Amino acid sequence: MSTSRPRAAPVEWQKHRSAALFVLPALVIYCLFVIYPLASSLWGSLFEWRGFRMRGFVGLDNFARLFVEPSWTKLSGAFTHNVFWFLGIMVLQNGLGLIFAYLLFLRRRGTAFLQSVFFFPAVLSPVIVGALWRLLLTPDGAVESLLHSLGLLEGRLTILGDSTWALWVLIAVDAWNWMGLPVLIFTAGLRQIQPEVFEAARLDGAGNGRILWSIALPQLVPSISSLTTLTFINTFNQFDLVYVMQGVQGNPNFATDTLVTYFFRLAFGAEGAVGITDIGLALALGTLLFLLLTVVTIGLLRFFERRTVRF
Amino acid sequence: MNAQGRLPATGAGATGWRAFLYLLMIAIAVASAFPLVWMVLSSLKTPAEAMQTPPVWIPQTPSLDSYQKVADLISVGRSFMNSAVIAGITTAGILLTSLMAGFAFAKYRFRYREALFAITIATMFLPPIVTLIPLYRLVGSIGLNASLAGVIIPNLANAFGIFLMRQFIAGVPDELLEAARLDGASEFRILFRIVAPAVAPALAALALFAFVYHWNSYLWPLTVLQGNADNYPIVISLSRLLSYNRSAVNTGLVMAGATLAVLPPLILFVFLQRFFVRTITASGMTGQ
Incomplete structure (x- = not known):
């Protein structure tokens, strides 16, 4: 990151007033609509709630309730799905994205065009992505008939209703949605490596696969760091795609449930008895999610920082 | 593993492998x-073609019936207007607040600067869901629920935008600002006449990012608007169309709505994507 520190400028009253004026709009909006709700969310997780009303202080009781039945099955299931989602995106999206970026880097011709094609689905709303793929994957739909005509499938295509496959279908759709990002970031990263490094390796007789693995990869750590962190944050925030394609219950039989869809059901009364909200439990889950994201994000950034090759 | 050990660079194996990867890339x-x-x-x-199995790929008699029908079912014009207002004003607000705060963080020294910036970074990737309930209550308590203002106002400042602008403005030479100050330019003038043009590519990238994100956003407007269909953005109108048709999906109808909803972010993407690529390269995400 470019962190050229601002030089000590002459301190003038005029400049101080400007600084305050410039920071103020963002500060007011941010404190009111981000910091305050965050604080009250964290605080509220320590209370018992009735509907949308805060009742007595219960300490860590909500947190304890999360880890016992009936919540534990849902919590552990959702957490596992988020972990699978993260790993799936790392391989399907970022791993393939790296290979594609390298191929584009080697070839150069048509790079800009293909980058745009890969990036194109990212401008779609998750609602449209979900609707589109649900229609494509429906029994009697386009994908089924395509697989039929290629002879790859007989009978009905029911993967979205199949609890072993549904989660992986969603992960693949998500990977398709954001494939352009790793391609873009890795292509940019590869171009920033000194060309001499590649030439030297080639003269030593290293093949393309070897150059990618031993020469390029260590120098791509900043790109890998950005992508891993973004992937982690996005996968643990996964909601829209599940909600649109599989409903808020994460159908079939909670096989595609995530931490955020579980949160949503708790907060808006779709868990257990319909219409009964459990805000305390939801806020406890939200607090844990916030802590998890913050701790792991900082951990990931530190981990990669130590592995960055410096010149 | 054979006696040679590793694959020769131009051997048959390597070429085959590479060809396979190219094919895979083209396929994807x-x-x-x-x-x-x-x-x-x-x-x-036509509706008949849309329902046909196996599906018809190319429509025999292309018709705009679906567009007509979708316009009858949901008020497309109104939804579009709502989306444009939400995404447009939010984007303009984010650009303005990010530019100003980023400038202050990058070029002024003031009390609590480091602390304020640390808070900005720490909450940059806050899951929106964590603050959803208190935020909803807050917006309600100031009388903005079910209104477009309620959707827009909480999003007018954005931590990522401030961070991005600060990074780029830090790279603008101080000498440029000092020279303008000696000429008697006000701080506002310096910001909008010298700093803003210098970081224009980053502003364009932020505009693309913000507009696409808020044009497509779903959960927050759905929560705030609470059934006030007059104020629904196009994405929510579209999702309601989906649930109406959950039993017998009228593909053509939904796809007509989706095609319309995709156009504005797509057009913006086509025009601004080169700035996006440039900004990613320069942002430090890929290294120095």
């Missing part, structure tokens, strides 16, 4: 485009 590029092509084609089918 086609797969990237295919659903969108299918979306547009489906929107042009």
Whole structure:
């Protein structure tokens, strides 16, 4: 990151007033609509709630309730799905994205065009992505008939209703949605490596696969760091795609449930008895999610920082 | 593993492998485009064609019936207007607050600067869901629920935008600002006449990012608007169309709506994507 520190400028009253004026709009909006709700969310997780009303202080009781039945099955299931989602995106999206970026880097011709094609689905709303793929994957739909005509499938295509496959279908759709990002970031990263490094390796007789693995990869750590962190944050925030394609219950039989869809059901009364909200439990889950994201994000950034090759 | 050990660079194995990877890449590029092509084609089918099995790929008699029908079912014009207002004002607000705060963080020294910036960074990737309930209550308590203002106002400042602008403005030479100050330019003038043009590519990238994100956003407007269909953005109107048709999906109808909803972010993407690429390269995300 470019962190050229601002030089000590002459301190003038005029400049101080400007600084305050410039920071103020963002500060007011941010404190009111981000910091305050965050604080009250964290605080509220320590209370018992009735509907949308805060009742007595219960300490860590909500947190304890999360880890016992009936919540534990849902919590552990959702957490596992988020972990699978993260790993799936790392391989399907970022791993393939790296290979594609390298191929584009080697070839150069048509790079800009293909980058745009890969990036194109990212401008779609998750609602449209979900609707589109649900229609494509429906029994009697386009994908089924395509697989039929290629002879790859007989009978009905029911993967979205199949609890072993549904989660992986969603992960693949998500990977398709954001494939352009790793391609873009890795292509940019590869171009920033000194060309001499590649030439030297080639003269030593290293093949393309070897150059990618031993020469390029260590120098791509900043790109890998950005992508891993973004992937982690996005996968643990996964909601829209599940909600649109599989409903808020994460159908079939909670096989595609995530931490955020579980949160949503708790907060808006779709868990257990319909219409009964459990805000305390939801806020406890939200607090844990916030802590998890913050701790792991900082951990990931530190981990990669130590592995960055410096010149 | 044979006696040679590793694969020669130009051997038959390496070439075959590379050819396979190129084919895979082309296949995925086609797969990237295919659903969108299918979306547009489906929107042009007649209802009979849309329901046919096996599906018809190319409509025999392209018709705009679906567009007409979708306009009858949901108020497309109104939804579009709502989306444009939400995404447009939010983007303008984010650009302005990010530019100003980023400038202050990068070029002024003031009390609590480091602390304020640390808070900005720490909450940059806060899951929106964590603050959803208190935020909803807050917006309600100031009388903004079910209104477009309620959707827009909480999003007018954005931590990522401030961070991005600070990074780029830090790279603008101080000498440039000092020279303008000696000429008697006010701080506002310096910001808008010297700093803003210098970081224009980053501003364009932020505009693209913000507009696409808020044009497409779903959960927050759905929560705030609470059934006030007059204020629904196009994405929510579209999702309601989906649930109406959950039993018997009228593909053409949904796809016509989706095709319309995709157009504005897509057009913006086509025009601004080169700034996006440049900004990613310069942002430090890929290294120095």
